[in-house]
Amino acid sequence: TTPPHRLVRGQLLHFLADPGPADDPATWQFFDDGGLWIADGHIRAAGPWASVCAALPPGVHEAATLHDYRGRLVLPGFVDCHLHYPQAGVIASYGRQLLAWLNDYVFPAEARFADASEAERTAAFVVDRLLAHGTTTASVFATVHPHSVDAFFAAAEARGLRMLCGKVLMDRNCPENLRDTAAGGIADSLRLIERWHGRGRLRYSLTPRFAPTSSPEQLRLTGELLASQPGLHLQTHLAETPAELDWVQQLFPERRSYLDVYQHYGLAGPRTLHAHCIHLSTAERHSMAASGAAAAFCPGSNLFLGSGFFDLDASRSAGLRVGLATDIGAGTGFGLLRTLAQAYEVGQACRAPLSAPRGFYLATLGGARALYLDEHIGNFQPGREADFIALDWAATPELAWRMERCQGLAERLFALMMLGDERCVVATHVMGEVAFVR
Ligand code: GUN
Numbered sequence: 001t002t003p004p005h006r007l008v009r010g011q012l013l014h015f016l017a018d019p020g021p022a023d024d025p026a027t028w029q030f031f032d033d034g035g036l037w038i039a040d041g042h043i044r045a046a047g048p049w050a051s052v053c054a055a056l057p058p059g060v061h062e063a064a065t066l067h068d069y070r071g072r073l074v075l076p077g078f079v080d081c082h083l084h085y086p087q088a089g090v091i092a093s094y095g096r097q098l099l100a101w102l103n104d105y106v107f108p109a110e111a112r113f114a115d116a117s118e119a120e121r122t123a124a125f126v127v128d129r130l131l132a133h134g135t136t137t138a139s140v141f142a143t144v145h146p147h148s149v150d151a152f153f154a155a156a157e158a159r160g161l162r163m164l165c166g167k168v169l170m171d172r173n174c175p176e177n178l179r180d181t182a183a184g185g186i187a188d189s190l191r192l193i194e195r196w197h198g199r200g201r202l203r204y205s206l207t208p209r210f211a212p213t214s215s216p217e218q219l220r221l222t223g224e225l226l227a228s229q230p231g232l233h234l235q236t237h238l239a240e241t242p243a244e245l246d247w248v249q250q251l252f253p254e255r256r257s258y259l260d261v262y263q264h265y266g267l268a269g270p271r272t273l274h275a276h277c278i279h280l281s282t283a284e285r286h287s288m289a290a291s292g293a294a295a296a297f298c299p300g301s302n303l304f305l306g307s308g309f310f311d312l313d314a315s316r317s318a319g320l321r322v323g324l325a326t327d328i329g330a331g332t333g334f335g336l337l338r339t340l341a342q343a344y345e346v347g348q349a350c351r352a353p354l355s356a357p358r359g360f361y362l363a364t365l366g367g368a369r370a371l372y373l374d375e376h377i378g379n380f381q382p383g384r385e386a387d388f389i390a391l392d393w394a395a396t397p398e399l400a401w402r403m404e405r406c407q408g409l410a411e412r413l414f415a416l417m418m419l420g421d422e423r424c425v426v427a428t429h430v431m432g433e434v435a436f437v438r
């Protein structure tokens with residue numbers, strides 16, 4: 001009975017695989033009266049409460065801390081595959097498409113991060129708001145300033161979170177006060193990798209902003225660095241708007257396509273995450289999937305900037321790894337529940353509605369797979385880190401009214417996905433421990 005033991009009782013839902021186009025019920029487990037046994041911050045067992053208890057070694061039940069979430073939905077912590085923490089202060093900035101929005105709002109906000117205290121205050125705020133929304137892991141852009149990465153990782157480490165972050169690499173087509181150089185950006189990244197990569201639950205993600213703001217030399221060096229150290233991640237943006245595609249073609253006339261730019265420099269493969277991926281051909285989706293690269297679906301951001309509709313079904317058919325993302329600050333909320341509702345509405349606009357099982361898969365195991373972190377997080381299989389949330393099905397009068405009239409789990413999950421928000425998050429646990437209580 002030595003390690004700290006915890007027992008969690010509640011309505012447990014987790015996924016073992018992608019539910020696929022037909023929502024195969026063999027891909028998830030739901031235990032109406034479920035139990036989790038956690039030791040040393042890791043899942044030891046998940047199942048019906050009675051069976052989990054019956055299998056406990058002698059003395060463990062008496063020694064364990066009990067978290068009673070009966071009547072609540074207990075899910076693995078949400079995984080937000082793409083967001084920019086420095087943009088928290090410019091969410092909901094009016095009336096622009098991507099490139100003008102970057103110039104008018106985002107670059108000035110990121111320039112304010114030259115002040116390290118602005119970075120530290122923002123990092124603490126963002127990490128706490130993510131926890132309040134049920135998000136326990138994210139892939140996060142900092143700014144071009146190395147200390148912006150220190151600030152974010154320090155805030156994540158203080159709360160024990162599994163997080164990816166990186167310094168933005170950007171050596172052209174941007175304001176001077178946000179510009180690095182090809183060699184300088186790599187040197188800064190190397191120092192940050194030394195300091196943070198693999199420290200506890202933190203992993204470094206190389207972060208070329210997107211092809212237009214990096215010289216060919218910067219992309220080349222980034223690809224070399226990515227290949228040189230096993231376990232490094234990479235995050236960038238791909239095919240978000242038509243104007244951006246035109247710009248990339250002008251800047252890289254010798255490359256066949258936007259995706260080809262990244263592939264040419266070795267920036268599309270396992271552990272690379274490409275945000276948006278809206279304006280891609282079928283052949284490009286297949287090519288991305290074959291390389292092992294993943295896409296972040298950012299429905300709120302894509303609607304906010306008028307960028308277009310991500311084709312989730314085509315991505316699934318191509319075998320592409322897809323995660324869900326807020327893309328703060330083009331996304332206007334920190335939560336994946338609201339993002340799921342937006343994803344459903346985008347699906348409807350494309351005549352391909354997103355089902356609730358597929359939605360909750362994307363927000364948990366799908367995101368963990370997109371980030372290549374599924375050996376650590378994403379479901380309740382034994383050995384996984386015990387990051388989980390408890391959700392109140394009836395946190396608002398509208399939810400309560402609707403839930404009383406729902407027939408069965410599928411209807412309840414769908415109503416939660418469409419009507420739920422951070423008011424549903426009763427508690428967020430990190431490595432078993434309570435990290436947020438509403
Ligand atoms: N493309 C390049 N930079 C950005 C950014 O900060 N936000 C979004 N949404 N797209 C980008």
Ligand code: ZN
Nearest residue numbers: 084237275327
């Ligand atoms: Zn982004």
